[in-house]
Amino acid sequence: MAPVIPPPLTPSFLRLSYPAPGVLLVTMNRGENLNCMNRTAQVEMDAVWRWLDEEPTLLVAVITGAGDKAFSAGADLKEWNQSMSSSGADGSRYNGMSSAQAFKPLSRRLGKKPVIAAVNGLALGAGTEFIVNCDLVVAAEHAYFGLPEVKRGVAPIGGCLPRLIRTIGLQRASELALTGRNVSAQEALAWGLVNKVVSREEVVQEAVRYASLIAENSPDSIICTRAGLRQGWETAAVERAVDITLEREFAALQKGENIREGLRSFTEKRHPKWTPSKL
Known part of the structure; x- marks a missing residue:
């Protein structure tokens, strides 16, 4: 069934399809760059998540990445480095966007309708932030997750930190976010970050199967039930916690030297040389 309301744009980063009744499949289509997120992607x-909530024929979405190497490698650090290096840039904006705009599309999405992640490879940085805020997560056996921001002088500030604590607990969240190490699909399953692990050939199919089970139900009940789940999980403190950290610590981080050094070193393919923190 074709959507009643057409998509709000003709995407270049995203590929949209409809694999089952009521199901939207969103594919991050930048496989040659490990589906990392640039300004266009944001x-x-x-636009697509807003459209999902408005389109009456769509009840649930599945998000995945093109290819079988990466779900998403996170933010486009080369683009970010260029933005930080541009004339007059003070670090308070990401490629012309405020922090709230740049990090909101999925990792801070509230919305009305559920989104399921089909993690078809590595999910790093924003890729992991996305799945923390998805309603269900299906992972391929070869997938792995990580928050390597601390290794590049930035921070996983898109909303996942307070949510991650609620999902896997303080100690595991601290291990993931402070060490920057990668976690396998099986370990993420044991931690409760993933619903199911399947073969790489089955990951999208299994996510669509979950989506179809949801789409069989009352649209009103789906929205109402999800709202109840989210209200219990989020509470008002989560978004306030994100905002406070964005306004204070992350604003200060973006004006410092270590973020510039981290982004430069990534672009130059060398180890970063950190300076003492002034936060």
């Missing part, structure tokens, strides 16, 4: 993501 704008398209925001």
Whole structure:
């Protein structure tokens, strides 16, 4: 069934399809760059999730990445480095976007309708932030997760930190976020970050199967039930916690030297040389 309301744009980063009744499949289509998120991706993501909530024929979405190497490697650090290096940039904006705009499309999405992640490879940085805020997560056996931001002088500030604590607990969240190490699909399953692990050939199919089970139900009940789940999980303190950290610590981080050094060293393919923190 074709959507009643057409998509808000003709995406270049995202590929949209409809694999089952009531199901939207969103594919991050930048496989040659490990589906990392640039400015175009942020704008398209925001528009598509808003459209999902408005489109009456769609009840649930599945998000995955093109290819079988990566779900998403996170933010486009080369683009970010260029933005930080541009004339007059003070670090308070990401490629012309405020922090709230840049990090909101999925990792901070509230929305009305559920989104299921089909993790078809590595999910790093924003990729992991996305799945923390998805309603269900299906992972391929070869997938792994990580928050390597501390290794590049930035921070996983898109909303996942307070949510991650609620999902896997303080100690595991601290291990993931402070060490920057990668976690396998099986370990993520044991931690409760993933619903199911399947073969790489089955990951999208299994996510669509979950989506179809949801789409069989009352649209009103889906929205109402999800709202109840989210209200219990989120509470008002989560978004306030994100905002406070964005406004204070992350604003200060973006004005410091270590973020510039981290992004430069990534672009130059060398180890970063950190300076003492002034936060």
